Amino acid sequence: MRNLLNVLILLYYPISLAQEKEGEIKHALSHKYNLDYRLNYFDKMIFKVDINSDVDNFYIPKLNYTDNKKSIFSPDEKLKLRFSFDYKFLGISYSFSPDFIPELNNKRANTKTLDLSFKFFYSDRLRQEVTYKRVKGFSLRNPDNQNPIEVFDDLEINTIGGKTFYITNNNFSYRAYESQTERQIKSAGSFMPSLTYFINNLYTNNPNSTDQYLERIKSVDFIFQLGYMYNYVINKTWFATGGLHPGIGIHDSKNYYTNNQESISFDNKIKWNYNLDLNFSLGYNHENFFSGIRINYKNYQYDSKVIADIMNSNFNSVFFIGYRFNEVKKVKKVFEKIENQFGI
Incomplete structure (x- = not known):
């Protein structure tokens, strides 16, 4: 036997x-890519969990709290937990802010965050991302020493947006960097033109007052970037990625004021948005197990110096760990029908 x-x-x-x-x-x-450069895990379902500090700081100039300097509103929950699922052309993730950090002092905001993202490929090189973010609870910080000045537990910012980009080099694997649904076998890089668009809504949720106060700021951004990314294969199990994405865009916003009896709105002038994104990652790949770290930086500079407006910049790091499981046959059939229908 x-x-x-x-x-x-x-x-x-x-x-x-x-x-x-x-x-x-x-x-x-x-x-149409060379197998010597890319290995696609087309028959694997990838589950990943990460801890990240991807929480934006928002800057609002001339808000009367900091002697006419740029006001910094910072969420106090600095870590988020994210769960991701990737299979074939689709990626879904959900993240939130658990109570990782104990309350340090009475000037700490009770920050709550929620992120949802939906990512897919129209084709092998044309990618679409859709995201929704909600952050509630900020501390107003001194721009000189970052010390908290006042807590705004009810201050809330909702963001909905997307990003469309194109990978010019067939042999460069963006998936190896972002979702680990592929592996870069031989080092390669690619230019990546992209268009980013998002809407921010800031709600002050101010309690009833007879004085006029800022109730809401709504802003819309369109950003074009011409980026470049490079995957460097160190050996069979280790690789590193670097990326540089300079860009320019337009920023439009509208302010709403109220005294709970009447509302007044002001249209701000359309402004230029000068921006820069930087990426770096170091990853480990086994047959199915993978892990790594990523560091990302984005800096958005707006020509907004007179009135209240939303500006955000971000420096964050990510530690991730995941595993590639064999695909489920019933799920495979559904995805193959979609691929055949749309030629993905």
């Missing part, structure tokens, strides 16, 4: 490996 089992195993594995290799070749041919 044992000999028969050994024979069956010896017969099964070569057939299984041959089918897997055939699938890799078919995927490479259909998407």
